[in-house]
Amino acid sequence: MRKTLILNGSPHGKKGNTEIFIRKFLEGAKEPCPVRYVVQEDPAELAGDFANYDVILFFMPLYVHAMPGIVMEVIEQMQPAQRAGQSIGFVVQSGFLEAAQSDYLKAYFAMLAKRLGYVDLGCAVRGGAAGVCMQPEKASEALFAVLRKLGEGYRETGAFDGEAVSALGTPYRLTQKESRLLERLHRLKIGDLMWTFMLLRNKAFRLRRARPYTEE
Numbered sequence: 001m002r003k004t005l006i007l008n009g010s011p012h013g014k015k016g017n018t019e020i021f022i023r024k025f026l027e028g029a030k031e032p033c034p035v036r037y038v039v040q041e042d043p044a045e046l047a048g049d050f051a052n053y054d055v056i057l058f059f060m061p062l063y064v065h066a067m068p069g070i071v072m073e074v075i076e077q078m079q080p081a082q083r084a085g086q087s088i089g090f091v092v093q094s095g096f097l098e099a100a101q102s103d104y105l106k107a108y109f110a111m112l113a114k115r116l117g118y119v120d121l122g123c124a125v126r127g128g129a130a131g132v133c134m135q136p137e138k139a140s141e142a143l144f145a146v147l148r149k150l151g152e153g154y155r156e157t158g159a160f161d162g163e164a165v166s167a168l169g170t171p172y173r174l175t176q177k178e179s180r181l182l183e184r185l186h187r188l189k190i191g192d193l194m195w196t197f198m199l200l201r202n203k204a205f206r207l208r209r210a211r212p213y214t215e216e
């Protein structure tokens, strides 16, 4: 049986959206896969353990159009694939709606897999996921169904299901009409309510205009 290692690359560990993506994927995959939390690990040790697995699946959030720094530290320690057929795959979820936000990272991962000699399972991308862990389960049911399908496809074929990847990656870009609508909503400050709530919850509302790196 194929041995798969799943990595959670979020600095939020078990409390973030990445964790929810992993759990829904595993519900579909129905495979006992160990999940390791990059935020709790030594990068060199973790990367060294990749040799014991047939497949490495990285799940992570997009941070500033890139991977979180803690994931980069692991990737910098990776050695070339240890045997023929060793595979690697990526699932990236992000806050902004457009999946296109993750294009640079996706290109980087394709190059990484090639340079290290891994079979590339590809990179599934999902935008608009920042609120998943704050919303009731029901609000994300359509997303969860696709993540389960991604897991099911992986169980059956050892690859990412093309339909699931394409459904996750929609919208790739917003149309002009959708962008204009969002701009109007932004002017009404509706979107700001969520951020205000988060600032209050984190006792940071008073600091919302802080500019710690500017000289005054």
Ligand SMILES: Cc1cc2nc3c(=O)[nH]c(=O)nc-3n(C[C@H](O)[C@H](O)[C@H](O)COP(=O)(O)O)c2cc1C
Pocket (backbone or CB within 6 Å): 010, 011, 012, 015, 016, 017, 018, 019, 060, 061, 062, 063, 064, 065, 066, 093, 094, 095, 096, 097, 101, 129, 130, 131
């Ligand atoms: C420091 C930081 C940078 C981020 N940069 C981006 C970004 O460039 N594009 C984007 O769409 N979302 C961005 N996000 C949103 C996260 O990708 C999103 O909230 C994600 O669901 C967080 O997952 P997690 O809870 O597993 O950490 C950023 C979030 C943080 C905290």
